[in-house]
Amino acid sequence: MNNAPIGIFDSGLGGLTVARAVIDKLPDEEIIYLGDTEHTPYGPRAIAQVRSLTLSALDELASRGVKALVIACNTATAAALADARERYWIDAGIPVIEVITPAARQSVIATRNHHVGVIGTKATIQSEAYLRALAAVPGLTVSQQACPAFVDFVEAGVTTGEEIEAVAREYLTPLKEAGVDTLILGCTHYPLLTGVIGRVMGEGVTLVTSSEATANVTYNELVDRGLLHDPWPAGEGPQYQFLATGASDAFPRLARRFLGPEVGSVARVNTGGGIA
Incomplete structure (x- = not known):
C-alpha cells in the first residue's frame, strides 16, 4: 500500500x-x-x-x-x-x-469497418502519434483532422451553441464523408464536446475517449x-x-x-x- x-x-x-x-x-x-x-x-x-x-x-x-x-x-x-x-x-x-495508447487500443476494438478517425490539436495530429500507435493493425485506415479551436471553446467554458456547432461541422464533415465509423477524441478537452461532436458525426459513429x-x-x-x-x-x-x-x-x-x-x-x- x-x-x-x-x-x-x-x-x-x-x-x-x-x-x-x-x-x-x-x-x-x-x-x-x-x-x-x-x-x-x-x-x-x-x-x-x-x-x-x-x-x-x-x-x-x-x-x-x-x-x-x-x-x-x-x-x-x-x-x-x-x-x-x-x-x-x-x-x-x-x-x-x-492517454494515446489506451485510446488507440479502444478504437481498434470499437471499429466495425476498419476506418478510424482521429481529431486533435494541430501538434498532436502533426506528431502522427496516433498513426504510430495504430500502425501495427492490419487493414486499418486512419483519417486525421486537426480541430484547434475546440480547446479555446472549452477553456472559455463554452460547450454548446451555434458558433461551436458551425466550427464542428467545418472540422468534422470531411471525416464523416470519408466514412469513419469510429472517432478518437484525441484531446482530453474534447469529451466536453461530445454532444456537438456526436450530433455532427451521427449515431452510426462511435466516439472514443481516453478517460x-x-x-x-x-x-x-x-x-x-x-x-x-x-x-x-x-x-x-x-x-x-x-x-x-x-x-x-x-x-x-x-x-x-x-x-x-x-x-x-x-x-x-x-x-x-x-x-x-
Missing part, C-alpha cells in the same frame, strides 16, 4: 475528464491535478516548447510526492512521453501513464506495483488538490461540474520556466 497522491497533468481543463474517470475507478485515491492554464493551448506551440512546459509541470507534481504521474494531455504525451518516462519512471521510480481506458491503466499499474491507497475509515475520504498556472474563471466551475460541489479553491503555481 502507498497513501501518496496521484498526480494528473493537463495543459488546462480537459484533463478533468481523466481525473473523473480515475476517481471513479480508484475512489480511495487522493489526487493532485495541475492545469497549465497560463500556457494553454499547447496545440499551436512548437514541440520543444511543449516538452519543456510538460516536464516543468511534472517536476512540480513530483516535488509534491506523488506516487504516479498521469499525462492527461495528448499533445504533451506526443511531445514529452519518452523524456518523462526516463526522468520520472526510470530515474525516480514513478510510473508515468499516458476510462487511462483510468484502467492507472488502476493496473497501482495494483501491479502495490501502490493502492489504504481503504478509508468510515466517515473519511480522499482529498483532491487543484493547481493552475494562470487565472481561469472556468476552472472551478468545470471542476465542480465533473468532480462535485466539494471542489474547493484552485491554487496558483508557477511552472513555466519563463515561457510566455
